[in-house]
Amino acid sequence: MKIKKVECLIVHPSWRKNLVFVRVETDDGIVGWGEAYSQYDRDRAIAAQVEELGQYLVGRDAFHIRHFVQIAFDDYAQRRSSLEYWCALSGIEQALWDIAGKAVGQPVYNLLGGPCRQKIRVYANGWSYKMQKPDDFARAAESVARTGFTAMKFDPLPRPWRTYVPKEHIRHSVEVLRAVRDAVGPDVDLLLDIHRRLAPMHAISLANALAEFEPYWFEEPCQVENLDALAEVRAASPIPVVSGEAMYGRADFRRLFRERAVDIINPDVSNCGGILELMFIAAAAESEMIAVSPHNYNSTTLSLSATVHAAACMPNFIITEYFLPYEEFGRVVARNPLVPVNGYITLPEGPGLGLDVIEDAVRARPYQGYPARTFRASEDDVPMGL
Numbered sequence: 001m002k003i004k005k006v007e008c009l010i011v012h013p014s015w016r017k018n019l020v021f022v023r024v025e026t027d028d029g030i031v032g033w034g035e036a037y038s039q040y041d042r043d044r045a046i047a048a049q050v051e052e053l054g055q056y057l058v059g060r061d062a063f064h065i066r067h068f069v070q071i072a073f074d075d076y077a078q079r080r081s082s083l084e085y086w087c088a089l090s091g092i093e094q095a096l097w098d099i100a101g102k103a104v105g106q107p108v109y110n111l112l113g114g115p116c117r118q119k120i121r122v123y124a125n126g127w128s129y130k131m132q133k134p135d136d137f138a139r140a141a142e143s144v145a146r147t148g149f150t151a152m153k154f155d156p157l158p159r160p161w162r163t164y165v166p167k168e169h170i171r172h173s174v175e176v177l178r179a180v181r182d183a184v185g186p187d188v189d190l191l192l193d194i195h196r197r198l199a200p201m202h203a204i205s206l207a208n209a210l211a212e213f214e215p216y217w218f219e220e221p222c223q224v225e226n227l228d229a230l231a232e233v234r235a236a237s238p239i240p241v242v243s244g245e246a247m248y249g250r251a252d253f254r255r256l257f258r259e260r261a262v263d264i265i266n267p268d269v270s271n272c273g274g275i276l277e278l279m280f281i282a283a284a285a286e287s288e289m290i291a292v293s294p295h296n297y298n299s300t301t302l303s304l305s306a307t308v309h310a311a312a313c314m315p316n317f318i319i320t321e322y323f324l325p326y327e328e329f330g331r332v333v334a335r336n337p338l339v340p341v342n343g344y345i346t347l348p349e350g351p352g353l354g355l356d357v358i359e360d361a362v363r364a365r366p367y368q369g370y371p372a373r374t375f376r377a378s379e380d381d382v383p384m385g386l
Contacts, residue, residue, distance in 0.1 A: 001062045001103060002027045006054030006092065008036075008047045010367035013329035016129075018043040018367050019299050022050055022091035023359075026062050030102050033357050034094030035302035036087040037271035040370045049088035052076075057092060062103070065096045065276065086248035086271050093274025094306045094353070101352030108309040108353055112279060115312035119344040122322040123151035123191055125297075129325070132158065134172075134179035142183040144324070150343040151216060151319060153191035154180070157206075160376075161197045170206050177213045189216035189319075192239070196220045196246065200232045207237040217242045217264060217293075224256070231261040242266050244281075245295035249273050253281050257288045264318070268295040269310060270303045278310045286316040296321035300330035301337050304345075305353040308338060312347055333361045 005025040010018050020036040020043055036046050053076055060068060069089065077085050101108045109115045124144045131137050137154065144152050156173035157165070180190060192215050194203065203221035210218075218239040222229040224246050234241040244265035247253055249272065256262055265285050269278045282292045292314055294307045300323060311317045322340055330337035335356040338345045348354025 001030070001099075003057050003060050003062055006050070006057055008050035008054070008091075009362055010038075010043055010047050011333070011362055011365040012368040013299065013326050013365065015126075015325040015329070016040075017370070019326075020046050020050065020087070020091060021302060021362060022054075022095050024054075024057070024062075024092065024095035024099060026099060028103075030062075030099050031359075032062075032095035032097070032099035032102065032352065033302055033355065034091040034096075034098065034274075034306065035270050035298055036091030037268055037298060037303075038087070039083075042084070043367070046084050046087045049084045050091060053085075053088050054092060062096060062099045065093060065100065068096070069093055069273065069276070081248055083248070083271065086273060090268075090270045090272065090274045090277075093276065094269065094302065097275050097306070097309075098352035105351050107347070107349060107351060108275065108306075109312040109347065112275070112310065112313045115347060116315055116317075117312060119346050120308050120311050120317075121151070121319045121344055122149075122340050123153050123189070123319055123343075124149040124324050125153045125193075125321050126323040126325040127152065128154040134175045137176050138179035138183035141180045141188075145184045145188050148340070148342040150187070151189035151191060152184075153193055153219075153321070155193045155195060156210070157194065157197070161195060163197060163199050163202075165198065165202050170202070170209050173206060174209050177210050177215070181213045186214070190214075191216045191219065193219045194221045196223045198222060200229045203233045204236045207233070207239050211238040215239050219243070219266065220245070227255060227259040227261050230256075231259045234261055234263065240264055242293065245271075245297075247272070249277060250280050250284060253284060257284060257290065262290060264291045264293050266293050266295040266321075268297070268303075269306045270296075270298050275306055275310050278307075279313065282310070282314045282316060286314075290316070291318045292316050293318050294320045297323060298326075299323075299333075300326045301334045301355055301357070302353065304330075304338055305348065305355050308345055308347065309353060329365075333358055333365070
């Protein structure tokens with residue numbers, strides 16, 4: 001069974017960014033689907049990488065996933081990493097697993113060694129987009145909890161994103177978290193996403209100020225490029241520290257583990273290298289007694305399904321991400337999207353990734369250009385109070 005065609009489809013889900021879907025077809029007529037991670041203004045660059053890399057897959061045996069991933073890094077990328085490369089590779093790799101599962105009539109998780117669990121815990125994200133006032137966060141969180149979610153993620157810091165922030169920003173975060181905790185009660189897990197923005201001194205102050213509300217985790221307090229800074233925060237934080245969504249491939253995560261900089265990692269199946277690479281990363285984390293919570297700022301169809309299949313086979317998996325604003329889109333482009341019930345997704349039983357993709361619906365949601373943004377002209381607007 002040989003690969004006949006690789007196609008990249010940029011689709012717009014009607015909320016924020018475009019999504020990058022990958023369609024791979026074999027000479028036997030089997031079609032596999034995958035998804036590459038995307039960012040605003042960079043989705044076409046990622047799609048271009050899919051198209052360029054995809055031409056080297058045509059004519060190859062569809063089952064030779066491991067070898068293709070290796071020669072993609074060695075010969076195509078010449079062992080030079082980039083976000084666009086890893087995203088493209090991830091989407092293609094997922095599609096190959098989808099083909100393999102369909103060809104043998106088995107879910108992907110059975111090809112990975114079989115599941116450790118029958119349901120996958122998820123947390124809600126996307127529900128607090130552009131909110132500012134503590135009461136707005138509280139009312140929205142209350143609504144999410146009523147739908148059955150037992151965990152939710154949000155960023156409590158006000159904008160703009162800056163490395164050095166005034167005390168008012170930390171006080172604001174305290175008020176946001178207090179309001180949310182009061183609204184949802186003590187049993188809902190609150191996950192805090194800091195988006196790589198803070199210097200260690202502010203990250204540590206923030207973690208200490210928010211600890212009384214018992215957050216589940218403290219995600220990406222610092223840029224992961226500075227592992228010493230991240231390890232400094234982890235050593236001082238009363239809240240478990242998470243990082244990994246901006247890291248690509250096993251080699252990056254080796255540095256993170258060696259520095260003991262995190263308690264939990266959150267690699268993304270759509271930019272870390274795909275399903276098998278995610279499994280390798282998780283296995284390395286397991287030996288270091290580090291938990292895995294895959295990142296998934298992607299669709300609630302393809303990437304989520306790839307994540308679910310991999311997570312099912314990880315002994316050290318704890319929870320994964322579910323973006324509420326993409327839920328409606330998922331129902332449009334798949335006949336059987338994965339839907340959480342009381343905060344859990346039951347493993348799909350169909351072959352491959354287990355999704356019945358509606359191709360016409362995917363093609364009916366074409367790329368939409370992202371509106372031009374205005375960036376700051378100087379640092380005069382940066383708050384410098386310490």
